[in-house]
Amino acid sequence: MRDEHDQYERPRRRTRPRTKDRPDYSDAVVAIVTTVDRGRYTLLLEDGTVVTAMKSRPLGRQGVVVGDEVRIVGDVSGAPGSLARIVEVLERRTVLRRSADDDDPIERVVVANADQLVIVTALADPPPRPGLIDRCLVAAYDAGMDPAVCLTKADLAPAEDVVAQLAPLDVRIVTTRLDGDLDDLRDLLRDRTSVLIGHSGVGKSTLVNALVPDAHRTTSHVNVVTGRGRHTSTSAMILPLPFGGRIVDTPGFRSFGLAHVDIERILRAFADLNTAARDCPRGCTHLAEAPECALDTAAANGEIDPARLQSFRRIMASRSLADEY
Numbered sequence: 046m047r048d049e050h051d052q053y054e055r056p057r058r059r060t061r062p063r064t065k066d067r068p069d070y071s072d073a074v075v076a077i078v079t080t081v082d083r084g085r086y087t088l089l090l091e092d093g094t095v096v097t098a099m100k101s102r103p104l105g106r107q108g109v110v111v112g113d114e115v116r117i118v119g120d121v122s123g124a125p126g127s128l129a130r131i132v133e134v135l136e137r138r139t140v141l142r143r144s145a146d147d148d149d150p151i152e153r154v155v156v157a158n159a160d161q162l163v164i165v166t167a168l169a170d171p172p173p174r175p176g177l178i179d180r181c182l183v184a185a186y187d188a189g190m191d192p193a194v195c196l197t198k199a200d201l202a203p204a205e206d207v208v209a210q211l212a213p214l215d216v217r218i219v220t221t222r223l224d225g226d227l228d229d230l231r232d233l234l235r236d237r238t239s240v241l242i243g244h245s246g247v248g249k250s251t252l253v254n255a256l257v258p259d260a261h262r263t264t265s266h267v268n269v270v271t272g273r274g275r276h277t278s279t280s281a282m283i284l285p286l287p288f289g290g291r292i293v294d295t296p297g298f299r300s301f302g303l304a305h306v307d308i309e310r311i312l313r314a315f316a317d318l319n320t321a322a323r324d325c326p327r328g329c330t331h332l333a334e335a336p337e338c339a340l341d342t343a344a345a346n347g348e349i350d351p352a353r354l355q356s357f358r359r360i361m362a363s364r365s366l367a368d369e370y
């Protein structure tokens with residue numbers, strides 16, 4: 046086994062001159078971060094090898110989050126007890142963020158490089174909350190991810206009304222209580238990296254267990270490595286899907302604050318309201334009380350969907366209410 050610092054101190058083959066501030070990482074390999082726990086990272090190599098690593102000094106204070114594509118050096122064998130070093134974080138394609146709550150604008154990165162945000166909502170027990178869906182939409186657009194909705198517990202309540210309200214979003218209706226109706230959801234998830242997000246109790250774990258037959262084993266493996274249980278874990282975790290693609294399982298967030306998202310970014314999530322909002326007086330809050338808000342006129346004239354305006358206003362109004370989610 047190579048010494049941990051071999052690559053750093055005595056590179057065997059150099060492709061560019063080594064300088065003091067530019068060590069040679071030419072045989073670094075690319076991996077994806079699947080879990081993060083107190084400075085220890087679990088990584089997945091392209092060939093399926095699972096490697097444990099820590100951050101290397103040159104990264105300084107740069108954050109490494111679940112979903113990051115990184116370059117690693119050192120012992121990348123994945124053998125028990127082996128440790129690799131992360132030397133570079135590749136540019137992120139998407140970044141899903143949240144604030145701890147709306148009063149605390151410190152934003153935290155939930156996951157990097159995911160393609161879509163699947164908002165998991167139960168049709169009953171607990172009932173759907175439009176506020177959460179609105180907030181997740183803003184988070185998805187802000188992250189550069191595609192939003193979709195997965196309605197669970199279809200055996201408990203009809204879906205028609207909820208689906209009608211959600212149009213034109215991509216909505217999949219599933220129940221994990223009956224066999225064979227997850228295919229539609231599999232089609233949505235296939236070959237993409239999807240973040241599942243939703244309230245506690247909506248059926249996310251049940252869904253993950255149905256989609257990833259060995260999820261339980263994978264998660265208990267993680268428990269051994271990190272010494273933490275899945276449900277007490279505070280960070281997201283990536284699970285490869287047997288039919289292609291990956292899902293990112295997030296712990297049930299108590300809040301999905303958007304304090305870090307300014308009004309311009311929220312407006313971008315509501316592109317259809319954008320044009321109308323340009324006619325608003327400078328500094329318009331766009332809330333229902335705003336006397337000359339052009340959005341009211343646009344809704345009255347049928348230029349924008351009143352339901353979208355309502356949704357937008359709910360988000361704007363709830364940004365100061367930490368418990369809305």
Ligand SMILES: Nc1nc2c(ncn2[C@@H]2O[C@H](COP(=O)(O)OP(=O)(O)OP(=O)(O)O)[C@@H](O)[C@H]2O)c(=O)[nH]1
Nearest residue numbers: 198199220221222244245246247248249250251297
């Ligand atoms: N009726 C019905 N119950 C379901 C369905 N899917 C899950 N449940 C039940 O809903 C409850 C919550 O399911 P979980 O999978 O633990 O929910 P979760 O979203 O992972 O919740 P947390 O682990 O707290 O984040 C469990 O009792 C499940 O058995 C479904 O399709 N129909």
Ligand SMILES: [Zn+2]
Nearest residue numbers: 325329331338
């Ligand atoms: Zn306005």
